[in-house]
Amino acid sequence: MLYSPKVQLPVARQRWQALSHTILLRHQVQLWICHLETGLASVSGNKWLKLKYHLTNAQAGGMKGVFTFGGAFSNHLCAVAAACRQSGLASVAYVRADKPDLANPTLQFCQQQGMQLHFLDRSSYRLRHQADFISRLQQQHPQLLMVPEGGSSADGARGVAELDLVTTPDGLADTVICATASGGTLAGMISRNDAAVLGIAVVKDASLPAKVLQLLPPGRPVGQWTINTDFTGAGYARFSPELLQFCRDMAQQRLYVEPVYTGKALHGVLSLIAAGRFPAGSRLSFFHTGGLQGLQGLHYRNLITASDLALLSGLMAG
């Protein structure tokens, strides 16, 4: 069980799941999946860890809540909306959308949690990291603390660094692994400095290593870390029929992953193992970063069927 800040966030529980796969048997590699579950589905995985210090800081600074940024189907926005509601904080989101659609399931959920939504077209949204743009928004929301996109800041990484991903039920892992997009989760795992760290990029973003470096605590030694960019496929949120089938196969052993983050990254890990990139006897730990709410958005856009939505979300489990 992890330290819970004063804000009313749910308690998070760590759960380990051993993956079975012919590739693992063939290469004599162990792969443990680490889940981090809270009472709120949308605040599971890396979300709770990345948000807790932001919300604690908002409360300690006497702020009324937070404002943040995300895409129209963003897991981060759902997590902020639900965690703020639970903590009695207000939430405001700047959403990337050329054609705003308030009926999409992610934004519906956010609104139900009380989040106030503003829309930015793609070119305005690109300004989200610029200091003068942020300071203009900060002037508009003097009572709200800015949380960067994905919750990826030094505070976000600090929360992630509290999670022990190395001590699996079968012994210490050699390498800890996660899906990487805005880099905060990876930075937190690196700053713990207790194993080699591998991020599997799920976005095409050449600036990702620099973003991660910026989030590491200055002056503290870090161990070996890499970002693998071989599995982004056609880009963020794009996936092949083979990847979707992989997610279905995982669901058969009650490991529920989606093809945008966790499924894409896990499929990449198994490809690396199949290519002999980990010696026999390796023990790997993969952080399940959550994000199953995104399946509803994939179904809403007709990218997966209703039966895949139910299967991959775990709703068909007996």
Ligand SMILES: Cc1ncc(COP(=O)(O)O)c(C=O)c1O
């Ligand atoms: C489900 C899921 N996994 C992984 C990530 C990647 O985390 P990060 O943006 O910290 O790299 C995200 C984005 O927050 C996510 O929603």
